[in-house]
Amino acid sequence: MPVWLPWPLPTGWLVTGFGEVGDDRTGVRASVVALSGPSVTQGPADMLIIAEEPGIGLGAAYAGLPGPDPGEGFDAGPPHAKIDARGHPTALWCAGRGVPGDRAVYVGEALGNWLWTVAWPVEAGCFIALANLSLRDLRDQDQALDLPFGAFSPRLDGDV
Secondary structure, eight states, rough: OOOOSSSSSSTOEEEEEEEEEEEEETEEEEEEEEEEEEEESSSEEEEEEEEEEETHHHHHHHHHSSSSOOOOTOOOOOOOOOEEETEEEEEEEOOOOOOOTTTTEEEEETEEEEEEEEEGGGHHHHHHHSSSSSEEETSSOOOOOOOBOOOOGGGSSSOO
């Protein structure tokens, strides 16, 4: 399962936690990386980047959606954002219908898994759409990254 991290990190952003879903029998089926930094407008912002197998539901839970996946029609029309995931252009669509108004959610597919970005406050979603993010998979062995860490994100406290 990919462990996505934007790299280089945008100015002022810190890694604030990691998480996974799975068990000894099935292995890791979803991963999440938490980041915190300045919002586009003012004040702090949080972002989660989630990779998961279809049907797991971690991304949908953080997005505030009822089902395990983004639902029918989320990808109708052209993508709302494009990012680079491990050297490949990746389309993301805004999952606006049914998402609570306090967050911005974008979802797409990378390496055969769902790729979710969930940002608080909603204005931080502009960061995803406009920042030209380049994601690296932290599982790759050919990188020596000096990650800046911040305080553990309360978004990962288990109350999804």
